[in-house]
Amino acid sequence: MEFSAPNAQILTFDRKNHSDEALLKLYESLIVPRRIEEKMLILLRQGRISKWFSGWGQEAISIGAVNALNSDEFILPMHRNLGIFTGRNLPLERLFAQFQGKKSGFTKGRDRSFHFGSIEHHILGMISHLGPQLAIADGIGLAHKLSKEKKVTLVFSGDGASSEGDFHEGLNVAAVWKLPVIFVVEHNGYGLSTPSEEQFAFKYFTEKGPGYGMEAVRVQGNNVLDVYDTILRLAEDIRENPRPVLVEAITFRMRGHEEASGTKYVPKHLMEEWAQLDPVDNYEAYLESIGVLDAATKEKLNQKVKKAINDGLEIAFAEEPITPNLEEELADVYAPFSQEVIAPKGPSTEKRFIDAISDGLRQSMEKYPNLILMGQDIGEYGGVFKITDGFKVKFGGDRVRNTPLCESAIIGAGLGLSIKGYKAMVEMQFADFVSVGFNQIVNNLAKIHYRWGQQADVVIRMPTGAGTAAGPFHSQSNEAWFFHTPGLKIVYPSNPHDAKGLLNAALEDPNPYLYFEHKLLYRSISGSVPENYYTVEVGKAALAQEGNQVSIITYGMGVHWAIKAVEEMGISADILDLRTLLPWDQEAVAATVKKTGKVIFLQEDTLTGGIGAEICAWISEHCFKDLDAPVMREGSLDTPVPFAPNLEKQFLPTERFKGKLRELVEF
Numbered sequence: 001m002e003f004s005a006p007n008a009q010i011l012t013f014d015r016k017n018h019s020d021e022a023l024l025k026l027y028e029s030l031i032v033p034r035r036i037e038e039k040m041l042i043l044l045r046q047g048r049i050s051k052w053f054s055g056w057g058q059e060a061i062s063i064g065a066v067n068a069l070n071s072d073e074f075i076l077p078m079h080r081n082l083g084i085f086t087g088r089n090l091p092l093e094r095l096f097a098q099f100q101g102k103k104s105g106f107t108k109g110r111d112r113s114f115h116f117g118s119i120e121h122h123i124l125g126m127i128s129h130l131g132p133q134l135a136i137a138d139g140i141g142l143a144h145k146l147s148k149e150k151k152v153t154l155v156f157s158g159d160g161a162s163s164e165g166d167f168h169e170g171l172n173v174a175a176v177w178k179l180p181v182i183f184v185v186e187h188n189g190y191g192l193s194t195p196s197e198e199q200f201a202f203k204y205f206t207e208k209g210p211g212y213g214m215e216a217v218r219v220q221g222n223n224v225l226d227v228y229d230t231i232l233r234l235a236e237d238i239r240e241n242p243r244p245v246l247v248e249a250i251t252f253r254m255r256g257h258e259e260a261s262g263t264k265y266v267p268k269h270l271m272e273e274w275a276q277l278d279p280v281d282n283y284e285a286y287l288e289s290i291g292v293l294d295a296a297t298k299e300k301l302n303q304k305v306k307k308a309i310n311d312g313l314e315i316a317f318a319e320e321p322i323t324p325n326l327e328e329e330l331a332d333v334y335a336p337f338s339q340e341v342i343a344p345k346g347p348s349t350e351k352r353f354i355d356a357i358s359d360g361l362r363q364s365m366e367k368y369p370n371l372i373l374m375g376q377d378i379g380e381y382g383g384v385f386k387i388t389d390g391f392k393v394k395f396g397g398d399r400v401r402n403t404p405l406c407e408s409a410i411i412g413a414g415l416g417l418s419i420k421g422y423k424a425m426v427e428m429q430f431a432d433f434v435s436v437g438f439n440q441i442v443n444n445l446a447k448i449h450y451r452w453g454q455q456a457d458v459v460i461r462m463p464t465g466a467g468t469a470a471g472p473f474h475s476q477s478n479e480a481w482f483f484h485t486p487g488l489k490i491v492y493p494s495n496p497h498d499a500k501g502l503l504n505a506a507l508e509d510p511n512p513y514l515y516f517e518h519k520l521l522y523r524s525i526s527g528s529v530p531e532n533y534y535t536v537e538v539g540k541a542a543l544a545q546e547g548n549q550v551s552i553i554t555y556g557m558g559v560h561w562a563i564k565a566v567e568e569m570g571i572s573a574d575i576l577d578l579r580t581l582l583p584w585d586q587e588a589v590a591a592t593v594k595k596t597g598k599v600i601f602l603q604e605d606t607l608t609g610g611i612g613a614e615i616c617a618w619i620s621e622h623c624f625k626d627l628d629a630p631v632m633r634e635g636s637l638d639t640p641v642p643f644a645p646n647l648e649k650q651f652l653p654t655e656r657f658k659g660k661l662r663e664l665v666e667f
């Protein structure tokens with residue numbers, strides 16, 4: 001199928017009962033992105049700006065949508081939706097400063113053109129990966145539904161991005177949870193150079209909606225009145241009767257994927273046919289034909305728009321290039337938060353590791369009525385490990401949510417909740433499954449504050465670790481995947497006291513956390529746990545045991561292995577439990593190295609590129625003068641985690657660790 005101009009062959013404008021003023025307002029709104037792009041083309045040729053993703057020929061979709069929604073309803077645009085930004089009246093000088101990477105742009109020079117949001121304008125911009133946008137809209141829609149705000153959220157996708165798994169997950173969650181979200185697919189015939197027929201094997205997205213249990217409508221994407229009226233009608237209805245709707249806007253990409261990359265691969269006749277359907281020219285001609293737009297008004301409005309653009313550009317060009325400020329760059333990685341540690345008060349009881357986690361979660365749910373739990377089977381079933389057993393009855397199904405099997409969408413929805421002031425806890429059924437939610441964590445949650453100052457108040461619980469003969473996909477230690485990502489915090493308790501206190505601490509902090517909980521510890525250890533709510537300091541290690549021959553630095557299950565090994569071997573060791581992996585406690589590490597002069601790092605994770613590699617390198621560099629022996633480390637074999645118990649035993653570092661420890665003591 002060659003992408004033709006199906007129901008858009010003739011743009012049939014119908015003014016319905018819109019006033020002349022309303023029609024002219026839409027006209028003015030429609031010409032802004034076009035006049036900006038015309039100007040940018042001139043500037044590009046002059047070498048004054050760099051390339052961008054053009055929305056030329058698709059403006060009617062953004063403009064119809066942005067004018068149909070109320071200004072306090074969120075829109076999540078993509079890379080061809082300049083009209084959303086101008087339609088929400090973002091100051092043009094800031095928009096241009098953003099394009100130019102200037103300080104007064106929305107990302108202080110840290111991200112490109114449309115990759116930013118502005119809460120004030122109820123716009124949430126994309127990341128390059130396209131599809132992850134949809135789940136964030138789900139989260140915002142969920143927040144509206146939970147707080148009974150009659151609001152619609154609108155999110156865009158290209159037809160190409162619809163092939164991503166995130167598209168499927170985003171639509172499916174919205175359908176299952178009946179979220180008030182409008183999904184607009186801009187069906188413009190190409191994803192970069194790939195035509196639709198090489199992208200998917202159906203003709204229209206309206207065929208897809210019903211498959212999700214979702215209404216779907218098709219509009220003439222080049223007809224601003226059709227887009228506007230359709231979304232206006234849908235939004236009014238959805239506010240009263242929350243549900244998702246898929247809107248397919250048929251249009252065509254008239255310029256290269258990115259400006260200056262050309263359109264050689266597009267048959268010439270298509271460009272010619274679609275040029276006849278230009279959204280700006282056709283609407284203008286329609287308004288002239290019905291006597292709403294005369295030559296003088298047209299001239300006046302266009303001059304007004306051009307002046308605003310030129311004024312904005314002048315300010316943006318006059319701004320000096322950024323002077324890097326190291327402190328500011330580092331400080332903006334995390335949302336500002338200074339933990340006030342809440343010391344335990346009152347009696348303690350003996351609790352298993354698992355019960356301590358459950359206890360913390362329950363008390364945080366009581367403390368934060370805006371905390372929402374999401375995960376597979378965490379409702380009536382209580383989660384596969386029963387951490388949330390009874391939670392649904394106590395806190396209700398709105399706050400304790402069983403999710404479809406879609407880690408990426410749920411983590412993205414967590415971010416959407418956070419945008420609306422909620423807190424989210426997402427339970428991975430097993431830490432291993434986070435791999436299918438990876439992108440949302442490392443690219444959305446981790447980077448959003450640095451990029452444009454938005455917090456991601458999400459804690460992801462990660463039942464982790466081996467020793468249960470559960471094979472390569474239910475046993476992994478994957479904390480190092482995240483350790484390398486600026487913007488995340490990682491905690492990993494080794495005992496019931498810290499398990500509760502660190503979970504509470506993570507849930508207090510508005511920054512994104514990975515909370516690792518070792519499955520083997522759930523029911524195998526217990527300890528004294530204060531009954532009341534308390535927190536443990538994040539970023540602070542603790543000595544699990546004190547000694548003077550060597551220092552063992554470790555975390556999680558490693559703490560228990562180390563205690564057992566030194567006891568069996570009769571060694572006097574400092575055992576430093578890191579507790580927080582990111583940011584880790586350099587002071588405590590330096591202090592124990594200084595004290596013993598001999599250090600070994602023990603981790604359950606495979607050895608290469610693990611947490612130990614980083615910390616040992618740091619010790620070598622910063623504590624060299626205190627060392628009496630080489631810095632050593634031990635971890636699991638560099639293989640996947642094997643299933644058979646004897647293979648798993650060999651994989652884990654426990655036996656090799658003892659040999660290394662002996663070597664170190666005797667050095």
Ligand SMILES: Cc1ncc(C[n+]2csc(CCOP(=O)(O)OP(=O)(O)O)c2C)c(N)n1
Nearest residue numbers: 080128129130158159160161188190191192
């Ligand atoms: C995950 C991912 N893969 C590849 C790309 C590169 N890329 C950027 S836009 C694009 C085409 C997107 O097509 P579509 O969704 O139809 O939007 P359009 O550009 O046509 O508006 C591609 C392949 C990307 N940004 N993200």
